[in-house]
Structure formats: C-alpha cells, structure tokens
Amino acid sequence: MNKQDVLSVLESIDNPLMEESYISLKAVNSVEVDNGLTTVGITLGAKAISLDNINSMALKAQLEAAGIGPVEVNFRSDVLAFPTINTQKHLSGVKNIVMVASGKGGVGKSTTAVNLSLALSAEGAKVGLLDADIYGPSQCAMLGVDENVKPEVVDNKFIQPIERFGIKSMSVGYLAKEKAPMIWRGSMAVRALQQLMEQTLWGDLDYLIVDMPPGTGDIQISLAQTFHVAGAVIVTTPQEIALLDARKGIEMFNKVGIPVLGICENMSTHICSSCGHEESIFGAGGAEKLAQDYTTPVLGSLPLDSRIRENVDRGLPTVVCDPMGALANAYIALANQVAAKLWKSNLSALESPKMMISEI
Amino acid sequence: MNNQQPTPVEVQLKKFTSSLDITWADGELSKIAGGNLRRHCACSGCRSRKMIGTELITDSGRIKKINLMGSTGLQIIFADGHDRGVFPWAYLHAIANGAALDYLDQ
Ligand SMILES: Nc1ncnc2c1ncn2[C@@H]1O[C@H](COP(=O)(O)OP(=O)(O)O)[C@@H](O)[C@H]1O
Numbered sequence: 161m162n163k164q165d166v167l168s169v170l171e172s173i174d175n176p177l178m179e180e181s182y183i184s185l186k187a188v189n190s191v192e193v194d195n196g197l198t199t200v201g202i203t204l205g206a207k208a209i210s211l212d213n214i215n216s217m218a219l220k221a222q223l224e225a226a227g228i229g230p231v232e233v234n235f236r237s238d239v240l241a242f243p244t245i246n247t248q249k250h251l252s253g254v255k256n257i258v259m260v261a262s263g264k265g266g267v268g269k270s271t272t273a274v275n276l277s278l279a280l281s282a283e284g285a286k287v288g289l290l291d292a293d294i295y296g297p298s299q300c301a302m303l304g305v306d307e308n309v310k311p312e313v314v315d316n317k318f319i320q321p322i323e324r325f326g327i328k329s330m331s332v333g334y335l336a337k338e339k340a341p342m343i344w345r346g347s348m349a350v351r352a353l354q355q356l357m358e359q360t361l362w363g364d365l366d367y368l369i370v371d372m373p374p375g376t377g378d379i380q381i382s383l384a385q386t387f388h389v390a391g392a393v394i395v396t397t398p399q400e401i402a403l404l405d406a407r408k409g410i411e412m413f414n415k416v417g418i419p420v421l422g423i424c425e426n427m428s429t430h431i432c433s434s435c436g437h438e439e440s441i442f443g444a445g446g447a448e449k450l451a452q453d454y455t456t457p458v459l460g461s462l463p464l465d466s467r468i469r470e471n472v473d474r475g476l477p478t479v480v481c482d483p484m485g486a487l488a489n490a491y492i493a494l495a496n497q498v499a500a501k502l503w504k505s506n507l508s509a510l511e512s513p514k515m516m517i518s519e520i
Numbered sequence: 521m522n523n524q525q526p527t528p529v530e531v532q533l534k535k536f537t538s539s540l541d542i543t544w545a546d547g548e549l550s551k552i553a554g555g556n557l558r559r560h561c562a563c564s565g566c567r568s569r570k571m572i573g574t575e576l577i578t579d580s581g582r583i584k585k586i587n588l589m590g591s592t593g594l595q596i597i598f599a600d601g602h603d604r605g606v607f608p609w610a611y612l613h614a615i616a617n618g619a620a621l622d623y624l625d626q
Pocket residue numbers: 262264265266267268269270271272298426427462463464465466467468469470472473
C-alpha cells in the first residue's frame with residue numbers, strides 16, 4: 161500500500177455529517193505510510209467535536225476494511241472562513257457572519273439564536289452573538305446578564321463584548337438606558353448597528369451569529385448588504401402566515417446574494433408534558449414544503465416545549481440549563497447542520513471566477 | 521422563484537474603456553459599461569436617492585477596483601470613491617440583459 165492507494169480509497173469514503181467524500185471536501189491533510197502503519201490526518205472545516213471520535217473511528221474501520229492495513233486517523237478542525245477579499249476592519253478575526261432571520265417576530269428567532277450560539281460553542285467553536293433586533297433586544301435577558309452590567313469602553317471608541325457561558329455577546333439592549341423597545345429611524349438604525357458590529361472587540365471568532373430584526377424591509381436588506389455575510393438561517397413556525405413571511409425572507413437573501421443555509425422549524429410539534437406523546441400542532445410538513453420549493457434544507461426542528469421558554473425567561477438557555485436533555489440535543493443537531501452547510505457553502509464560494517484587470 | 525444563480529467563470533475589468541466583461545458558465549458573455557453599473561447601484565444610499573428622485577451628480581462610471589465577495593458577487597468601487605454597492609451575480613446578469621428593474625421588483 162502506498163500513499164496513492166490510500167488516497168484513492170479515501171475518494172470513496174464520505175464524511176457522515178457532510179455526506180461527501182473526504183477528498184472532495186479537501187479535508188485530507190496528510191497521508192503517511194511508515195513501516196506498514198498508515199497515518200491519515202484530517203482537517204475538518206466545521207466544528208462538530210461531539211462527532212469527531214465516532215467519525216474518526218468509522219474512517220479507520222472503513223480504511224482497514226478496504227485492505228489498507230493498520231491505520232491511525234487524526235481528526236482536527238479549523239473552521240473554513242467565508243472567502244472575502246477585503247477584510248472588514250475590526251471584524252477581520254471573524255471567520256463567518258451568520259444571520260438568524262425570520263419574516264416576522266415571535267417565531268422564536270432569539271431563542272433559537274442564543275441556543276444555536278451556545279450549541280456551536282459546546283461543539284468547540286469560538287462564538288459571538290450580536291443582538292441586532294433594535295425593536296426588541298432580548299439577548300441580555302436570555303443570557304441572564306444583569307441589568308447593571310454595561311460593556312466596557314476601550315480607548316473611547318471600542319467596546320468589549322460581554323462574555324457569558326463561553327460566548328461573546330453584544331446587544332443594543334446593553335447600551336440603551338431603558339430596556340423598553342426603542343423606535344429607531346431606518347437609516348439611523350442601520351448606521352448604529354453597523355457601528356455596534358464594527359466597534360465591538362470580537363477578537364477571533366469562528367461564527368458570529370446575528371439575531372436580526374424581524375421582517376424583510378429596508379433595514380434588513382441594508383444590514384445584509386453592509387456586512388460580508390457567509391449565510392443565513394431562516395426560523396419559522398409551521399403556521400401558514402409565518403411560512404409566507406419566511407418565504408419573503410428567503411427571497412430577500414437570494415436577492416442580495418447571501419446563501420440561505422436552510423430553515424429551522426420552531427414549535428413544530430407539541431410534546432405532552434404528562435405522557436411525552438408528540439404531535440404536530442399546525443399540520444406537519446410546512447417547513448419541508450418550503451425547503452423543497454427553495455431547494456434549501458431543513459436544518460433542525462424544535463418542539464413547542466414550555467421548558468424552552470422557561471429556560472430563556474430565567475436567563476439560562478436550554479443548552480446550558482439541561483445539556484444532556486433531548487431539547488439540548490436538538491439544538492446541537494441544529495448547530496452541526498449549520499456548521500456543515502456553512503463549510504459546504506464556503507467551499508463552493510472558494511471556486512470563484514478568474515479575475516482579470518486590464519488597463520485598456 | 522428561480523434559485524439557480526448564474527455562475528461566472530471569468531471576470532475582466534477593462535479600466536480604460538470602463539467595461540466589465542463577464543463570461544458565464546453556459547458560455548454567455550456579458551459586457552456591461554461602467555455607467556450602466558453606476559446607475560444600477562442598489563446600495564441603500566443609491567436606492568433612497570432614486571426613491572427621492574435626486575439625480576446622480578456624477579456621470580462617471582469609471583471603475584477603480586472590483587472586489588470578489590465570495591459566492592455573493594462583486595463589490596464595485598467607482599473612481600469617484602463610491603464603494604457601497606455589492607452586485608450579486610444574478611443582478612449583474614440581469615443588468616447585462618436589460619432586466620435590472622425586473623430583478624429588483626421581483
Ligand atoms: N420551541 C419553543 N417552545 C416554547 N416556547 C418557545 C419556543 N421558542 C420560543 N419560545 C417562546 O416564544 C416567545 C417568542 O420567542 P422569541 O425567541 O423571543 O421570538 P422572536 O425573537 O422571533 O421574536 C418567547 O416567549 C420564547 O420563550
């Protein structure tokens with residue numbers, strides 16, 4: 161067995177999360193054959209460390225089954241950054257900006273954004289969370305940040321994000337004097353949010369999750385155009401109106417050229433608290449239909465469960481409140497899918513056109 | 521809703537004639553004049569200017585620089601310094617085919 165043999169076997173082995181071969185993922189980092197022992201180094205472009213052990217075991221088993229002989233597999237991950245040419249000032253350490261959006265409010269966008277952020281962090285990623293919902297900032301409360309805690313101002317022009325449960329967060333809610341919803345005028349709001357994003361000392365982040373204001377109007381479009389956004393996650397409930405609004409959201413992101421990573425269906429089923437029986441409330445399959453129409457996947461599905469609400473209400477989101485529970489698992493599964501789709505999207509973005517500039 | 525984004529394989533900026541030539545995956549060649557791009561800039565500033573009905577002061581469509589924005593499209597920096605516009609590939613394709621307004625209204 162030589163290196164070439166090993167590479168050709170790797171050609172036909174898929175990474176289970178990505179459903180694509182390690183070779184076409186460009187994830188094979190090194191292959192060494194030494195004294196009959198083959199060592200394969202894999203670098204994944206997504207953080208999903210709860211899967212690393214089992215997937216590396218499976219890869220080892222499949223290589224050995226293909227007759228490669230004794231194999232050692234080493235997995236590591238280095239999140240693939242969204243390939244933009246110009247670095248965005250103080251955001252240059254941020255690899256991916258991901259917008260969590262919905263056509264309308266109240267569908268659970270903020271709840272999903274905070275649990276997704278924590279789940280990504282639990283999976284080994286460096287995560288920031290920007291609460292851009294100027295109409296109703298809620299991340300301060302959901303993260304249980306005390307009202308008196310204010311972000312530290314550095315050199316009169318930068319602000320230190322607030323760290324909580326291992327993630328960095330920034331919110332208009334931290335800055336406003338009164339916590340009541342503010343009414344901002346369109347262009348002013350965009351400029352304020354742009355400043356908030358750029359003046360926060362995010363440092364190095366794999367994923368910066370943006371909890372967007374609800375809707376698909378001018379503020380949302382401008383925000384989406386202001387930053388080099390790697391992808392968007394659309395949160396929707398299965399009701400018809402919410403689905404209609406989600407449609408508008410997808411179309412808006414398509415229009416400004418931001419990849420829609422997929423849909424997260426929230427409050428899709430109800431789990432009876434006494435017997436555990438699960439049933440769909442508004443009729444099943446709405447998000448799936450939506451996903452089919454737009455050839456975009458359903459990334460996750462969260463049931464309507466009062467614990468999800470109670471947890472964020474007391475400032476201890478489900479992922480950190482009950483990390484081993486089924487609900488936390490559903491958020492971890494969502495985080496794995498988001499990370500995977502982002503890696504895939506960034507890989508295809510790297511296959512960019514040839515650029516030529518001539519003076520004539 | 522057409523989710524099939526046109527895929528560019530080659531982008532050429534001709535600075536002197538101020539023209540952007542894009543070759544698409546299906547072989548189609550689009551030649552877009554800089555002035556045409558400047559008029560169709562859809563950044564928030566230009567869109568609100570159009571809404572109010574203010575005329576563009578400069579008629580210069582000279583392009584200083586183009587930046588690739590991943591799979592998104594191109595950021596076009598005009599010689600007059602205007603750099604807010606990001607042009608998704610599908611929008612560039614629409615501009616080249618005289619369908620820019622349809623694209624924005626769609
Ligand atoms: N899966 C869920 N199960 C139960 N309650 C939920 C769920 N998701 C969100 N909620 C609750 O629904 C309300 C709206 O959620 P929120 O995240 O604030 O929505 P949005 O940010 O879209 O306006 C909150 O009270 C939240 O606790």
